[in-house]
Amino acid sequence: MYLRFLALASVTVLLSNCANMNESDCLTADWQLIGFEDGSLGKNESHVSQHRKDCSEHGVTPDLGMYRQGHFEGSKQFCTTRNGFNRGLKGQEYNRNCPQQFEEAFLTGFTDGQNLYGLKKLLNQRADELEDAYKELDWLEHTIAEKSETMIADGLNRNQRIVIRDEISQHQEQQRFLYSTLHELKQEFENASLTYEQAELEFSHY
Structure with missing residues (x-):
């Protein structure tokens, strides 16, 4: 009908x-x-x-x-199980709107979709964190180079050079800290990527 x-x-x-x-x-x-x-x-x-x-x-x-x-x-x-998966994958909500006869099938797919959505969200977060670290390192490197040139330029007094020197020192400290975290950030990104790929393969039947 x-x-x-x-x-x-x-x-x-x-x-x-x-x-x-x-x-x-x-x-x-x-x-x-x-x-x-x-x-x-x-x-x-x-x-x-x-x-x-x-x-x-x-x-x-x-x-x-x-x-x-x-x-x-x-x-x-x-x-349906497939529609449940698609909605979960999009991060949509379930408002208990399926009749009891169909709810179990829908929720099976919805739960899987939610899981994959969460893993993709985590992967994106790890990618953003790694990208932000590289961007900040680029900025620090550029800023340190500029301030180093400024510090030796003519027309500055001793106090001004000290201020710039301290700023360079602070940026270098930030730089060392970021370099020390890069390995961990890369590892977290790779782990999230592998986990997502495995889950994507597991749910490829949808």
Whole structure:
């Protein structure tokens, strides 16, 4: 039956996509189709309360039985293991909107997707940390060179040269510290990269 809904949904602007249903929408509503669209979009069955609110102003009450039938069929399209994985991989949330019959399959994929998302996020973080360290080292090297030239330039008094010398010393200390952390940063990046690649391979069946 849901194949008919899919065909209709592909060529019809469904009422449930609208922010509010007007009088004409409510009077001509196909509640089974609206339920299907809500379910296929991952909206909870309780979303019918919004339609009820919209249509009560026009003296129309949703056909709850038809809505639930449609919502159940639509939920079959949303609450799949693959869709759960894709949503978890994008860092999206799950709002307990799958019927009990489909929830376990959805959550299996969703959990795997969340895990891979978390590993990718960690990998990006490690890459950013390593890149920031290299950028700061480049800046320090450039700054130290500039200040070294300034310190020996003509026109500076002794106190000014001392100030520049101290600044160079501070930058050199920062430089030594960063060089001392590079190995650890590289190792953390490589570990995160390997872990992500292994997980990506593990979940390649999705």
